[in-house]
Amino acid sequence: MNQQGVFPAVTEILPDIAELVTAAARSCGMIDAHVAQLELAVDEACTNIIQYAYAGRDGGKIEILCEDDREDFLVAIRDNGVPFDQTQPTEPDLDSPIEERQIGGLGRFFMRKCVDDLTYLRENDHNVLILRKRIR
Amino acid sequence: MTCSDLQKQIDNLILNGERILIADLHEVSYVSSAGLRVFINTLKQLKKVGGDILLYNASPQTQEIFTLSGLLQVFRLFANREGILAAIRGEKPAPSLLSKEIRGISIQYVERQVSPGTLLPIGSQRKLPLSEYTEQDIVTMKAQDIPFSTGLATIGENFDDYKQFLGESVTINKNFYFYPAVKRPAVDFMLCPQGDSSLEYKFLHGFGFNGSYNYILTFDHPDRLIQLTELISAFFEIAKANMLGIVLLAESKGLWGMHLKNVPILENKPSNGREIFDSTNFAEWVNFPVEASDYNHVVIGVGIAIKDKNAEPPALQELLAKDHPFHLHGAVFAKEALNKNLEQFEQEMNRVMTDLEVYKVQHILGQTRFQNGMAGIIELKG
Numbered sequence: 254m255n256q257q258g259v260f261p262a263v264t265e266i267l268p269d270i271a272e273l274v275t276a277a278a279r280s281c282g283m284i285d286a287h288v289a290q291l292e293l294a295v296d297e298a299c300t301n302i303i304q305y306a307y308a309g310r311d312g313g314k315i316e317i318l319c320e321d322d323r324e325d326f327l328v329a330i331r332d333n334g335v336p337f338d339q340t341q342p343t344e345p346d347l348d349s350p351i352e353e354r355q356i357g358g359l360g361r362f363f364m365r366k367c368v369d370d371l372t373y374l375r376e377n378d379h380n381v382l383i384l385r386k387r388i389r
Numbered sequence: 390m391t392c393s394d395l396q397k398q399i400d401n402l403i404l405n406g407e408r409i410l411i412a413d414l415h416e417v418s419y420v421s422s423a424g425l426r427v428f429i430n431t432l433k434q435l436k437k438v439g440g441d442i443l444l445y446n447a448s449p450q451t452q453e454i455f456t457l458s459g460l461l462q463v464f465r466l467f468a469n470r471e472g473i474l475a476a477i478r479g480e481k482p483a484p485s486l487l488s489k490e491i492r493g494i495s496i497q498y499v500e501r502q503v504s505p506g507t508l509l510p511i512g513s514q515r516k517l518p519l520s521e522y523t524e525q526d527i528v529t530m531k532a533q534d535i536p537f538s539t540g541l542a543t544i545g546e547n548f549d550d551y552k553q554f555l556g557e558s559v560t561i562n563k564n565f566y567f568y569p570a571v572k573r574p575a576v577d578f579m580l581c582p583q584g585d586s587s588l589e590y591k592f593l594h595g596f597g598f599n600g601s602y603n604y605i606l607t608f609d610h611p612d613r614l615i616q617l618t619e620l621i622s623a624f625f626e627i628a629k630a631n632m633l634g635i636v637l638l639a640e641s642k643g644l645w646g647m648h649l650k651n652v653p654i655l656e657n658k659p660s661n662g663r664e665i666f667d668s669t670n671f672a673e674w675v676n677f678p679v680e681a682s683d684y685n686h687v688v689i690g691v692g693i694a695i696k697d698k699n700a701e702p703p704a705l706q707e708l709l710a711k712d713h714p715f716h717l718h719g720a721v722f723a724k725e726a727l728n729k730n731l732e733q734f735e736q737e738m739n740r741v742m743t744d745l746e747v748y749k750v751q752h753i754l755g756q757t758r759f760q761n762g763m764a765g766i767i768e769l770k771g
Contacts, residue, residue: 264391264392265391267391268390277420279694286449286450288418289418289419289450289451290419291452292418292419292451293420293421293450295620296419296421296423297421297422300421300422300423331643345458345605347458348459348731358424359422359425359458360422362422362457363421363422363454363457363458366457366761369712389540
């Protein structure tokens with residue numbers, strides 16, 4: 254089974270995207286702990302798209318497509334912002350004292366920790382990011 | 390809840406004076422990096438003012454996020470509400486703290502056994518109404534003699550050079566702020582380095598006082614805003630002396646402040662021969678508020694209050710306007726949350742003076758409102 258939706262690229266819509274993804278993941282039997290991790294990864298990916306791929310540009314859209322192949326659950330996130338590969342690793346600062354710490358790169362770091370595989374494609378002027386997470 | 394909703398709610402709590410925030414995370418399925426950023430910024434902001442944000446009921450997934458991001462050492466995560474309450478109880482201030490509720494205003498204070506300070510009138514207000522001050526009326530005060538003052542003053546060597554910079558002024562623990570009485574004034578100030586005793590101020594009129602704080606207090610009304618007038622009458626129920634030197638540190642919840650727009654010297658005397666406060670001259674001379682302003686700006690107010698004016702000599706009675714029990718000038722600083730731990734009153738005041746931008750110095754009227762804040766009180770003799 255698959256589920257999909259198209260959303261305006263604004264942060265206010267993040268809860269709606271989360272609802273679509275978590276409902277789809279639960280309906281294929283994913284355990285709660287994995288659902289929460291997937292939800293976080295999708296949130297980070299979409300936040301980055303809004304902030305960087307669209308960089309404040311109005312009218313952008315985010316398409317979400319959820320699929321499962323029994324063992325894995327896949328979320329494809331599509332946008333037509335500037336080319337933006339979120340699978341490139343970042344090195345967030347995890348050790349400095351709080352007063353000095355620069356917050357950046359934490360989102361991508363979380364994404365990599367929370368899903369089993371990340372794939373990026375650029376096709377027809379669109380970014381496509383595929384998150385793969387084991388169901389059990 | 391999105392991060393911007395969370396940020397707004399937290400900002401409101403801090404603006405309303407909350408310093409210890411407790412967040413129940415039990416309905417939170419995950420915290421994103423943007424959410425962590427909100428928590429981190431909140432913690433940074435609160436740490437500066439002696440506060441904290443405490444979290445509890447985090448799901449294993451949420452705890453995992455704190456662990457992954459290396460924030461478990463930075464935030465205090467508790468298993469349940471009881472754990473937080475026990476931690477807060479363990480950190481309660483020393484029992485020497487006294488408290489009193491006066492007409493709904495909750496006041497906590499420490500009392501110190503110190504001898505009273507001295508109040509010193511400077512110059513006279515007699516030449517103010519007709520704008521008749523001349524160079525002969527200038528009173529030179531040594532900075533070291535008046536750690537606190539309120540008046541019309543400036544700094545400078547030659548009258549002809551500094552006369553245009555005379556204006557509302559306030560000295561806060563030897564740091565001098567003045568607001569020249571001109572059309573578009575900007576505050577100038579002189580932070581007095583400790584031990585620099587050569588500095589002098591030029592006064593048209595005003596008063597200064599010295600002494601140590603007999604009382605340091607925090608005030609708060611949980612349900613409504615407090616007017617300056619009622620706050621000062623509450624101070625008289627804490628302190629015993631008839632005359633009080635007051636040093637107030639609080640965020641404004643609506644400032645009523647006024648200042649002169651011209652220097653009241655002879656060459657500026659109104660051509661119609663009437664007083665500067667006369668209705669024909671008032672608008673030209675006085676910037677008088679028609680509504681409250683400067684919400685959430687940090688204000689340091691310095692001045693005196695007298696409970697029974699008739700018990701004091703005329704020279705001191707004159708320092709207060711008719712029917713007014715107090716005379717305060719305030720320096721208005723940038724918007725920022727204050728640390729309201731009364732043990733850090735002086736440190737916090739120094740932080741404000743060193744770190745925050747100052748916008749104006751005004752005579753503060755009794756309608757000025759606060760939600761909560763701190764004050765130091767010096768009992769004065771004439």
